[in-house]
Amino acid sequence: MSRIAPSLSVAIVGSGGSGVMTAGSLLLDAAGTVGWYGTMTRSSGPQIRGGEAAAMLRLSTEPVASPSSRFDILLGIDWLNAERFAAEIPLDRGSLLIGDAGATPPAVFTGSGARTLDLPLSELARGIEGGRANMVALGIIGALIGMPMDSLRSVLERYLGKKGASAVAASLAGVDAGAVNAAGEAGAFSLDTPEDASRELWNISGNEAAGLGALRGGVRFVAAYPITPATEVLEWLAPSLEKIGGVLVQAEDELASVNQLIGASFGGTPSLTATSGPGLALMTESIGLAVASETPIVVIDVMRGGPSTGIPTKSEQSDLNIAIYGLHGDAPHLVLAPVSVADCLFTTQWSVHLAETLQTAAIVLTDQSLGQTRAVIDRPADVAFVSGRSIQTQTVTGYQRYAVGGNGISPMALPGTPGCQHTADGLEHSPSGTPSSRAEDHLQQLDKRRDKLAGHDYGDHWAVVEGEGELAVITWGSSLAPVREALAALDREGIQARVVAPRLLLPVQPERMRQALDGVTRALVVEQSHGAQFFHYLQAFYPQPFELQSMAQPGPLPIRPQDVVERIKNMRTT
């Protein structure tokens, strides 16, 4: 029984050193070698070592971004505490459940009606010198999905080469043994071979993409404090910055990080850091300083479950409020949000460009599901932005750092420029920078800081706008992917809807939103936030004459395309 399907979802679970994540990473890499697109996410128990782990992959001939609504294959190297992952790995009667001979899968999995298949995983592994069950598992899955064995072999050689020839040989033997044993089911879940195998594909995570976007945007100084799930952005940046003449400093905490950024930026170097909710909360005072002193900085917030310490290893979209409203005083600034793993690169790069051009602070909201998902994607396009920081290089008498007029962007003199000495200040100030409590100065500077942002033309990048129809789905960030897939499914049933997903959350773009929603009579707002933060943001900043409904759910589980489909269908019939 073989079928060609547009996408495949495969999950591998196992515990205590079974190498589940490694197997998943190799599978994704091999898929990319074949020319398939794919994503891989991970989940684990609460132990630091030895815990139960799950690698969840989705592979396709087309780019994929969303978690699917179901899994085709679940393979358990062992089933110890695997029921923990039941909600994350939905199975049904069309699924295949593979386990080691003699091991019983948890009832929550067998109860789905999935077909079961026992293969002697551990026995096969034991029969190979240095053999490991995760390699056998890899071979089994490779055979099932019709993956050319050469792709798996080349990836193994590349990945394990540094461990020596015998390690490679043992792993290859494991893969082969698995493939041979699964021969009876070979190709049961096949994907089409890709047409154009020559196009350039990348294997990258959202966190890495954000890091690369920062460097492409010109960032050369990063101050870092580790926090899950943002640490990987910083760990990728550390050696990468060094290669291109930049530097990363590990600071003592987030207060130090953000202030180091301000210092470096004051000296002329584009600067950035990455943190998560708790770190962003600490930084808010100083982000306000960047806004008031008009010193460009970029802070990436890789959102995680909140509030407070929350759920550090899971995703949520619940830091919208603090990003938009979290600065004390009236402090207009930039808030942007990538919509996919690939978009983490573009939007971070764009954010650096905007922060530098508009001399303000930019908060980039990604999340754990984007940051820690690895994806095989098309090579991201190079994007060049023409303008950057407006720098005062000439000596002028009576230089005013915060001169008003024009588009509100006043040239910034860097230390070292003769005759332009000034003191940048968080205190309200006159155009020259002298602290001032005068009403006239306050109003002028407030207008300046607001108007320079509001007057900028952000172009079409401000939002993803797709589709047609009276029904709209408004969403943002990682929620776009399941919404897109839901709309594609509805389209096949003849139900039309459009999607609007702003990348630029602040400053708001009323005219552009009006155009995007022209003709809409009802809309569903989809987000991963218990308090429906985005829904309330839309009501506050983009009030509409028509009805807005809210589909707001908290983390830790992802929103699935099927959930959105059902919600939209319910909307239509009521």
Added chain:
Amino acid sequence: MKAITTKAEFLVYALAIEEEASERYAVFADQMETTNNPEVAGLFRKMEQLENEHAREIEKLIEDANVPHINPWELDWGDDDQPEAVDFSDTHYLMTPHQALSLVLKAEKRAVKFFSSVAKGDVDEDVKRLASEFADEEREHVAWVKKWRKKFPRPGEDWAEDMDPPNALE
């Protein structure tokens, strides 16, 4: 340092040894259950029960209700840690039954050494007798653990290899 001279003092030491050993095996069994190493978990659980039984037997010998409370650090073990307790740093989430039993074996041998040296020391006759008995009993345990260990293969060179990285939790 509290030296052992009387039977009451000796029993305090002996009880402390067995209880500490039992509690430590309980911690290790929990560790192995948490890190999905059920075979070794079961092994440590059995040792927890055995040491607990020994402790209860010793308790019965403590007839005198006025045995003074002595803090664990006031007992002089010679080494840093108590004789029959496996060092906290010696467990590993991927440890094999053979390795676990090697640790148990070392602990039991330290117990033999301790009781033997008490028996040879400047102590009352009834203490000498008891200490010798306990030393003999621990020797039996040593033999029994060795036999138990023979059932398991030695760990391979790559016993500690985990291809996956550790998890970040916060």
Added chain:
Amino acid sequence: MTESASKQQAPMKAKDYKSGIKPVWCPGCGDFSVLSAMIKAMAALQLKPENVAVISGIGCSSRIPAYLNVYGFHAVHGRALPVGIGLKITRPELTVLVAGGDGDGFSIGGNHFMQACRRNVDMTYIVMDNQVYGMTKGQASPTTEPDWERGKLTPHGTRINPFYPLVVALASGANFIARASSSDPNGAARVITEAVQHPGFSFVQIMSPCVTFRPEQRDWKKIVRPAPVEATSDPAAAARRLMTDDSFFLGTLFKGERVAFQPEFGGQSAPVTELDKDFKINS
């Protein structure tokens, strides 16, 4: 209601202070030993579990309150000490312990550490020092040696002066300063017991290896040894000893004579209405 002697409550045993929740720490972690030391200390002092509060920050060692059968507060990164201070000042009858790691305590918590030593509230601060950030997967911490090159944020080593906790504690006014090792849980229990009993701010640094990110620290048990001298109450003498400290001398270094900071709270007071007098214009 009186109780006869024979019906007195049986004394608390060390294991009675455990909550029964299984730690998520890696097997081999020194924190298991510190947990053992803490419960032995509580048993030695026969503390009533309901009268003990353990406050922690964020990190592997900061998970410890959940594993104890006492009141606990798992606060945010680096801020456990102020939480403990707020509690102790307003509830002085409680025994307040603060626990955490070297990253939590000396990096983001560094300022609070200095200030807590200065303030000298009667509490005990236990830092499980493994010279690494374990929870976030192995970055250098303030006590990491400058040439450790395995941290991904500091691939060439930190190349900066490490933080010396005992020195900072002494200079800032801590009233009791000691070091213990997880390789000797009984010795650590003794030090913790002394620390809790001693008035004022008591600081105990416990060397507690991280077997996952710094497996070489398993060798610490071969290096640690008791300091050759008894505790002193003379800060200058303690300072001189610290000049030759290699981070592995164990024992109590300093037992000061400062009075603990404990303002009056909750005692005899006037009613709030008394305060109206400040504002009344005509009497």
